[in-house]
Amino acid sequence: MVSPSLIVILAVAAYPIGYAIWLSLHQYSIIHPGLSxxxxxxxYTSALKSGAFWGAVKTTFIFTAISxxxxxxxxxxxxxxxxxxxxxxxxLRAVVLVPWAILTxxxxxxxxxxxxxxxxxLNQVLKALHLPGANTVWLAHNGYALAVLIFADVWKTxxxxxxxxxxxxxxxxxxxxxxxxxxxxxxWQRFRRITLxxxxxxxxxxxxxxxxxxxxxxxxxxxxxxGSNGTNTLSLYSYQxxxxxxxxxxxxxxxxxxxxxxxAVSLLYIRLAGExxxxxxxxx
Amino acid sequence: MSSHAVARGHQRxxxxxxxxxxxxxxxxxxxxxxxxxxxxxxxxxxxxxxxINTSLKTGAELSMGRLFPAHPSLDNYSSIFKNSDFxxxxxxxxxxxxxxxxxxxxVGSFAAYALARLRFPRKFLILAIVLSISTFxxxxxxAPLFKLWTDIGLYNTxxxxxxxxxxxxxxxxxxxxxxxFREIPKELEEAALVDGATHFQAYRKVVLPLAAPGLVTAGxxxxxxxxxxxxxxxxxxxxxxxxxxSAAIAFFTGSTQFQIPIGTISxxxxxxxxxxxxxxxxxxxxxxxxxxxxxxKG
Numbered sequence: 001m002v003s004p005s006l007i008v009i010l011a012v013a014a015y016p017i018g019y020a021i022w023l024s025l026h027q028y029s030i031i032h033p034g035l036s037x038x039x040x041x042x043x044y045t046s047a048l049k050s051g052a053f054w055g056a057v058k059t060t061f062i063f064t065a066i067s068x069x070x071x072x073x074x075x076x077x078x079x080x081x082x083x084x085x086x087x088x089x090x091x092l093r094a095v096v097l098v099p100w101a102i103l104t105x106x107x108x109x110x111x112x113x114x115x116x117x118x119x120x121x122l123n124q125v126l127k128a129l130h131l132p133g134a135n136t137v138w139l140a141h142n143g144y145a146l147a148v149l150i151f152a153d154v155w156k157t158x159x160x161x162x163x164x165x166x167x168x169x170x171x172x173x174x175x176x177x178x179x180x181x182x183x184x185x186x187x188w189q190r191f192r193r194i195t196l197x198x199x200x201x202x203x204x205x206x207x208x209x210x211x212x213x214x215x216x217x218x219x220x221x222x223x224x225x226x227g228s229n230g231t232n233t234l235s236l237y238s239y240q241x242x243x244x245x246x247x248x249x250x251x252x253x254x255x256x257x258x259x260x261x262x263x264a265v266s267l268l269y270i271r272l273a274g275e276x277x278x279x280x281x282x283x284x
Numbered sequence: 285m286s287s288h289a290v291a292r293g294h295q296r297x298x299x300x301x302x303x304x305x306x307x308x309x310x311x312x313x314x315x316x317x318x319x320x321x322x323x324x325x326x327x328x329x330x331x332x333x334x335x336i337n338t339s340l341k342t343g344a345e346l347s348m349g350r351l352f353p354a355h356p357s358l359d360n361y362s363s364i365f366k367n368s369d370f371x372x373x374x375x376x377x378x379x380x381x382x383x384x385x386x387x388x389x390x391v392g393s394f395a396a397y398a399l400a401r402l403r404f405p406r407k408f409l410i411l412a413i414v415l416s417i418s419t420f421x422x423x424x425x426x427a428p429l430f431k432l433w434t435d436i437g438l439y440n441t442x443x444x445x446x447x448x449x450x451x452x453x454x455x456x457x458x459x460x461x462x463x464x465f466r467e468i469p470k471e472l473e474e475a476a477l478v479d480g481a482t483h484f485q486a487y488r489k490v491v492l493p494l495a496a497p498g499l500v501t502a503g504x505x506x507x508x509x510x511x512x513x514x515x516x517x518x519x520x521x522x523x524x525x526x527x528x529x530s531a532a533i534a535f536f537t538g539s540t541q542f543q544i545p546i547g548t549i550s551x552x553x554x555x556x557x558x559x560x561x562x563x564x565x566x567x568x569x570x571x572x573x574x575x576x577x578x579x580x581k582g
Binding site: 004005006008009012013015016017019020023074077078081084086088090092093094095096097098099100101102103104105106107109110111112113114118119120121124125155159163166167215216218219222223234235238239242243248251252255256258259262 | 317320321324325327328329331332334335338346347348349391392394395417420421422423424425426427428429430431432447448450451454455458508511512514515519529530531533534544546549550552553556557560561564565568571572
């Protein structure tokens with residue numbers, strides 16, 4: 001009964017990966033479509049020697065590190081808030097799902113218009129409040145462009161992180177907190193000594209999901225900056241080589257390298273979190 | 285002390301501690317709580333409000349950062365519905381995401397049913413496989429699929445997007461459904477079998493109806509995923525007649541080439557998002573359960 005699913009997954013995921021590796025070992029003629037010759041690992045060595053590739057690696061990792069960290073902090077705050085008993089927390093949970101349900105491309109367009117020079121909302125607010133920076137062309141500066149990209153991603157996915165953490169919070173028995181209170185622990189102490197250790201598996205799972213997602217980021221930089229000004233990520237750079245520059249061999253090599261990097265990070269995570277994941281599976 | 289008395293003791297202890305914190309949780313904490321709630325709501329909703337706000341503005345007003353449209357108009361909405369590229373894209377998205385979701389539910393429920401009855405060691409293996417497939421970078425299969433689809437005639441077709449969407453939503457569907465199936469007691473099926481039902485009948489008449497909430501959750505999540513997919517959508521289609529909404533919006537053009545037609549884009553975003561938000565809010569509890577089941581339970 002599992003086989004139909006496996007067949008689809010293998011046919012549309014595993015086979016193309018094999019084909020991508022095959023493509024990446026060839027050079028293709030742009031003038032004569034269909035003409036190709038074997039070049040071995042040449043496409044890989046030239047990618048590994050190029051500054052653009054390492055630039056994309058750096059951007060992707062900086063983006064991932066900062067956005068996932070912010071998402072964890074903000075998501076934790078939201079999760080703790082949603083876990084507190086108060087009237088209307090169901091509404092809060094529904095509200096939190098809104099950014100996640102909105103079309104990413106649509107929101108990217110919106111952020112682009114908000115940070116637009118002169119007429120953008122951000123600059124007009126800065127101008128009205130007489131704050132510095134009202135004339136900044138946000139997406140034309142390396143640091144700022146990346147900051148906008150990170151903010152857009154955090155907005156979209158911090159709520160998702162919050163829901164994953166909330167689920168973790170809900171399985172922590174109330175009794176532990178009550179006992180802590182009786183023993184005179186402050187709320188910070190209770191958070192540090194009771195909540196955090198018990199929440200570790202949920203945090204790890206949320207981190208894995210988000211990190212691997214962030215490493216593949218494509219649509220936000222595609223719409224916001226087209227990869228200019230220090231926002232070119234691995235996926236976007238490979239895409240540009242493949243489709244805009246029609247460099248099928250080198251582009252495929254980049255795509256395979258992206259795949260390898262993401263897989264390496266996920267293996268690393270599974271290795272680090274393996275015990276926790278196993279413990280969780282055993283509980284079930 | 286009898287267990288009853290212990291329980292009562294606990295109860296007393298708890299009410300006492302609660303009463304104490306009730307006294308100790310002063311106005312300051314209440315204020316902090318509501319500031320947090322307000323901040324979260326603004327953080328989550330303001331950008332969405334801004335899209336709605338923009339969608340109601342036209343002409344010069346679009347470039348004035350006003351919080352409310354001075355002359356709200358529905359022009360942007362009527363213009364996107366007159367734009368055949370948009371309405372076609374809407375239809376394409378419904379077909380692509382809808383078919384991928386339906387097939388994923390049918391095929392995935394078989395797999396999930398089988399997996400729910402497996403023993404632990406293999407479950408961990410499957411968790412690993414599912415994790416690695418759902419973390420697959422789409423860029424890695426974009427070029428080969430593009431070449432392959434061009435060769436076998438799937439480029440720029442419905443099926444050409446349904447298949448890759450299916451690949452990406454299947455692991456998620458299987459994942460969520462497995463955890464739902466596992467909650468259904470085995471005895472129910474066994475009773476059906478004893479009564480002379482075949483395995484398939486037991487599955488269709490007993491298990492599936494009980495797993496309906498799981499199917500709704502998995503279906504909704506799969507649909508949203510396919511609906512939002514962007515990279516493969518722009519790589520595997522070239523003509524407006526087969527381009528889904530996510531790709532179509534990125535290719536909207538303004539009156540001049542360098543101007544983003546933000547009014548119409550906003551209207552389009554609202555149109556394609558509001559139905560999803562309504563569904564998400566209606567099924568809020570189940571989605572949260574499904575997301576967390578998928579993420580937290582092996």
